[in-house]
Amino acid sequence: MTEPDALLTLKNVTKRFPGVVAVDGVNLEILPGEVHALLGENGAGKTTLVNILYGLYPPDAGDIYWQGRPVRIRSPQEAIRLGIGLVPQHPLLVRAHTVLENLALGMPRGFLLPTRGLAARIAELTRHYGFRFDPRAPVWQLSEGEKQRVEIVRALLQGARLLVLDEPTSVLTPQEARELFKVIRRMRSEGEAVIFISHKLDEVLEVADRISVLRKGRLVGQVTRAEADKAELARMMVGRQVSFERRKPPVRPGAVVLELKDIHARSDRGLPALQGVSLRVRAGEILGLAGVAGSGQRELIEVVTGLRRPERGLVRVLGAAPWSGKRPRIAHIPEDRRRQGVAGGLDLAENLLLHDYARPPFARGPLMDRRAVYAFAREQIARYRIDPPDPRTPARLLSGGNLQKLILARELHGDPPLIVAAHPTYGLDVGATELVHELLIERGRTGAAVLLVSEDLDEVLALADRVAVIHGGRIVGEVPVEKADREQIGLWMAGVEA
Amino acid sequence: MDGGGGGLRRIGPFLIEKDLVAPPIRVLLVSAAALALAFLTAALVFWAYGVDPVLAYRTIFVETLLSSGGFAEGVRRAIPLLLAGVGLVLAFRAQFWNIGAEGQLLLGAVAAAGVALFAPLPAALLLPAMFLAGFVAGGLWAVLPALLKLRLGVNDVLTTLMLNYVAVYLVEWLIHGPWRGRTAFGFAYSDRFPEPAMLPLIPGTYVHWPTLLLALAGALAAWFVLTHTTWGYPVRVTGDNPEAARYAHMPVFRVVFAVALASGGFAGLAGVGEVAGVHGRLLEAYQISLGYGYTAIIVAWLARGNPLGAMLTALFMGLIFASGDVMKISLQMPFRVTDVFNGLILFFLISSERLLYYRVRWAPVRKGD
Numbered sequence: 001m002t003e004p005d006a007l008l009t010l011k012n013v014t015k016r017f018p019g020v021v022a023v024d025g026v027n028l029e030i031l032p033g034e035v036h037a038l039l040g041e042n043g044a045g046k047t048t049l050v051n052i053l054y055g056l057y058p059p060d061a062g063d064i065y066w067q068g069r070p071v072r073i074r075s076p077q078e079a080i081r082l083g084i085g086l087v088p089q090h091p092l093l094v095r096a097h098t099v100l101e102n103l104a105l106g107m108p109r110g111f112l113l114p115t116r117g118l119a120a121r122i123a124e125l126t127r128h129y130g131f132r133f134d135p136r137a138p139v140w141q142l143s144e145g146e147k148q149r150v151e152i153v154r155a156l157l158q159g160a161r162l163l164v165l166d167e168p169t170s171v172l173t174p175q176e177a178r179e180l181f182k183v184i185r186r187m188r189s190e191g192e193a194v195i196f197i198s199h200k201l202d203e204v205l206e207v208a209d210r211i212s213v214l215r216k217g218r219l220v221g222q223v224t225r226a227e228a229d230k231a232e233l234a235r236m237m238v239g240r241q242v243s244f245e246r247r248k249p250p251v252r253p254g255a256v257v258l259e260l261k262d263i264h265a266r267s268d269r270g271l272p273a274l275q276g277v278s279l280r281v282r283a284g285e286i287l288g289l290a291g292v293a294g295s296g297q298r299e300l301i302e303v304v305t306g307l308r309r310p311e312r313g314l315v316r317v318l319g320a321a322p323w324s325g326k327r328p329r330i331a332h333i334p335e336d337r338r339r340q341g342v343a344g345g346l347d348l349a350e351n352l353l354l355h356d357y358a359r360p361p362f363a364r365g366p367l368m369d370r371r372a373v374y375a376f377a378r379e380q381i382a383r384y385r386i387d388p389p390d391p392r393t394p395a396r397l398l399s400g401g402n403l404q405k406l407i408l409a410r411e412l413h414g415d416p417p418l419i420v421a422a423h424p425t426y427g428l429d430v431g432a433t434e435l436v437h438e439l440l441i442e443r444g445r446t447g448a449a450v451l452l453v454s455e456d457l458d459e460v461l462a463l464a465d466r467v468a469v470i471h472g473g474r475i476v477g478e479v480p481v482e483k484a485d486r487e488q489i490g491l492w493m494a495g496v497e498a
Numbered sequence: 499m500d501g502g503g504g505g506l507r508r509i510g511p512f513l514i515e516k517d518l519v520a521p522p523i524r525v526l527l528v529s530a531a532a533l534a535l536a537f538l539t540a541a542l543v544f545w546a547y548g549v550d551p552v553l554a555y556r557t558i559f560v561e562t563l564l565s566s567g568g569f570a571e572g573v574r575r576a577i578p579l580l581l582a583g584v585g586l587v588l589a590f591r592a593q594f595w596n597i598g599a600e601g602q603l604l605l606g607a608v609a610a611a612g613v614a615l616f617a618p619l620p621a622a623l624l625l626p627a628m629f630l631a632g633f634v635a636g637g638l639w640a641v642l643p644a645l646l647k648l649r650l651g652v653n654d655v656l657t658t659l660m661l662n663y664v665a666v667y668l669v670e671w672l673i674h675g676p677w678r679g680r681t682a683f684g685f686a687y688s689d690r691f692p693e694p695a696m697l698p699l700i701p702g703t704y705v706h707w708p709t710l711l712l713a714l715a716g717a718l719a720a721w722f723v724l725t726h727t728t729w730g731y732p733v734r735v736t737g738d739n740p741e742a743a744r745y746a747h748m749p750v751f752r753v754v755f756a757v758a759l760a761s762g763g764f765a766g767l768a769g770v771g772e773v774a775g776v777h778g779r780l781l782e783a784y785q786i787s788l789g790y791g792y793t794a795i796i797v798a799w800l801a802r803g804n805p806l807g808a809m810l811t812a813l814f815m816g817l818i819f820a821s822g823d824v825m826k827i828s829l830q831m832p833f834r835v836t837d838v839f840n841g842l843i844l845f846f847l848i849s850s851e852r853l854l855y856y857r858v859r860w861a862p863v864r865k866g867d
Binding site: 306307332334339340341342343344345346350353354355357358363366367368370394397 | 519726727728729731732734735738739741742743744745746747
């Protein structure tokens with residue numbers, strides 16, 4: 001089964017985390033001189049697989065072979081010694097030091113004058129691969145693309161024969177990405193192997209020789225570029241089994257609750273993130289917003305919940321701007337539940353009050369009624385079966401599923417007319433996922449308008465009444481779910497317009 | 499991320515486990531161990547100075563804790579430490595890294611002196627007006643860096659720290675220049691405050707009790723506001739996770755602004771107490787404050803975010819200052835040895851912080867494991 005000349009072979013590699021199987025029996029072969037793309041959505045297990053290869057996690061089961069010999073990679077040092085180099089998604093460089101000093105840091109060199117002799121080798125490498133950067137420049141002056149090239153040079157200096165690029169284009173401009181692809185092709189012609197991790201179909205088709213598709217930890221398909229077809233890849237990536245069973249009974253939609261007209265907004269980095277988004281969500285309706293990560297979802301959610309002011313356009317929630325004092329209650333199930341959704345050092349009861357701390361019965365004037373606070377907490381903990389059930393537990397100790405229950409208990413309290421759910425089941429186990437789905441369906445049936453943002457197309461198709469697809473900050477397609485065609489949606493997600 | 503492993507490590511028969519909830523007993527034990535190490539290291543300083551450490555500690559213990567005069571001196575030093583310390587507890591709870599209590603204290607002293615020397619107020623109103631002015635002046639001195647942080651993202655550690663120096667030179671300028679006393683002859687200090695601008699003392703001691711009461715009430719009030727009111731709740735959320743505060747549409751700007759004002763205000767009150775209760779005039783900055791504003795950082799750190807805890811830790815640090823008197827008089831060591839104490843204590847406390855989150859368990863390996 002093992003090809004004799006494979007550089008790296010994975011056999012049945014499995015990694016479990018509490019509640020999820022992140023990598024599930026993956027078999028993979030990397031040949032010398034090939035660019036092998038690992039394609040998959042967020043949470044498909046790509047990064048876990050990389051961390052296993054780079055010695056950051058030990059696999060729970062399965063074997064790894066390097067040039068046909070079984071190996072155990074217990075640390076990044078061992079990975080480097082074998083010849084595996086990782087170019088991380090976000091460069092890990094010392095900002096105040098020069099490129100040269102940063103590169104010397106990763107090398108086994110003398111204590112004195114560690115950069116001596118290195119400059120010549122770097123110059124040789126950069127000439128060879130057509131990199132352009134000044135080794136004497138301090139790192140903080142470099143662009144993201146240049147920093148990434150420094151990381152690539154570091155891996156090559158360390159003698160990497162297999163280079164793993166983790167979502168390399170996520171921080172690059174299109175021009176920088178084209179530069180990167182040139183470098184990758186050059187390395188392939190030198191006999192280097194490259195693992196290219198991405199969820200973007202176009203670039204995978206542009207640069208890869210072979211493409212392996214991961215979904216929910218499993219390897220669901222492998223094709224060569226010659227036989228690859230964009231629609232087919234999209235279908236593999238988002239789900240082969242057509243679990244097309246409708247979960248939500250259709251409702252006759254009521255009044256418009258959320259209205260967006262020609263919204264333009266910028267990201268935190270000041271780049272245009274939303275470029276003319278118009279959407280409407282009615283009472284009793286779930287609108288599923290599909291799209292690959294970074295297509296403008298975060299900014300859209302922030303505009304709808306009043307956390308970001310649009311540069312242009314109109315947002316109305318039941319007629320009020322979402323940042324005005326008259327805004328109705330908006331439930332916001334945040335994208336990153338640990339970073340945004342809770343104050344981890346405060347206890348469960350206090351985290352349930354994030355919005356209502358100044359309202360009766362929890363407060364009378366400026367005084368808070370701790371008895372009411374803890375009584376409410378015990379009630380919600382019982383209702384949502386949050387574990388551990390002690391309201392004094394600090395929120396940071398909760399598991400992902402229980403944290404999400406806590407957030408749901410808080411956000412759905414008081415029957416908000418609009419629910420914005422961002423990746424509400426991301427990283428959750430089956431039980432918690434079920435609960436989230438049930439709650440959203442139930443709220444939709446009882447008259448709430450729901451905006452469901454998810455990268456899980458199965459989830460969107462099972463819950464939504466209408467599906468809209470966002471790409472590059474614009475809605476590229478919108479369709480009622482009964483007319484939704486998975487392949488068409490996959491193409492929209494890849495930016496192929498209707 | 500769990501910093502490489504994070505799970506279990508074995509050293510001989512001991513198993514070290516990560517445990518993210520530090521029970522109070524462990525906090526107490528770790529803090530006590532850090533203090534013990536600090537005192538042990540300070541013993542080396544005594545020894546190097548030619549003083550027998552055992553004798554030194556015995557003398558200090560007897561003359562500060564067991565003598566009423568020594569204890570009262572500790573309490574007197576604890577007053578500014580408690581006021582400034584409570585202010586810093588508030589600031590740190592909101593992640594406003596106020597290192598400027600020293601400067602805020604001096605501004606409070608300046609404002610109080612201004613009122614005492616120049617305000618044409620009836621005698622009964624003089625002291626209340628001095629406290630009010632001191633609170634406002636100290637508060638504004640802290641609001642300035644808070645605004646820079648909130649509006650421009652300027653590092654609050656640096657700005658609060660640097661404003662301490664500005665405050666010191668402001669005091670210098672005043673006592674050498676416009677406020678220099680007519681009766682001061684060659685010395686640099688202001689005129690003496692009129693009698694109604696002086697705080698009463700507990701007879702037989704130098705403890706200016708109104709400031710002491712104010713400090714105790716302040717600690718209680720700060721605790722109550724933090725834990726039982728709708729003003730304190732957003733402070734705790736902002737300090738724990740600013741991102742969550744933004745997500746919940748909390749008025750982060752107003753929260754940090756108010757905390758900065760209160761934090762500097764408390765330090766300002768401490769400055770009022772020092773000039774109106776101890777010195778009776780504005781004098782050199784290093785004479786007004788023995789570095790109380792800096793030591794208050796230790797007070798706040800030791801109190802671990804609890805204003806009530808600051809009552810104990812302020813007394814503890816006050817006693818250390820009192821021990822400086824003992825070292826000077828009975829052991830012929832410089833008073834500034836207290837700075838060595840303070841530095842060592844802070845050093846060991848901060849170093850011990852990570853230990854709070856580990857539990858050591860006795861679990862010998864059995865054969866066949």
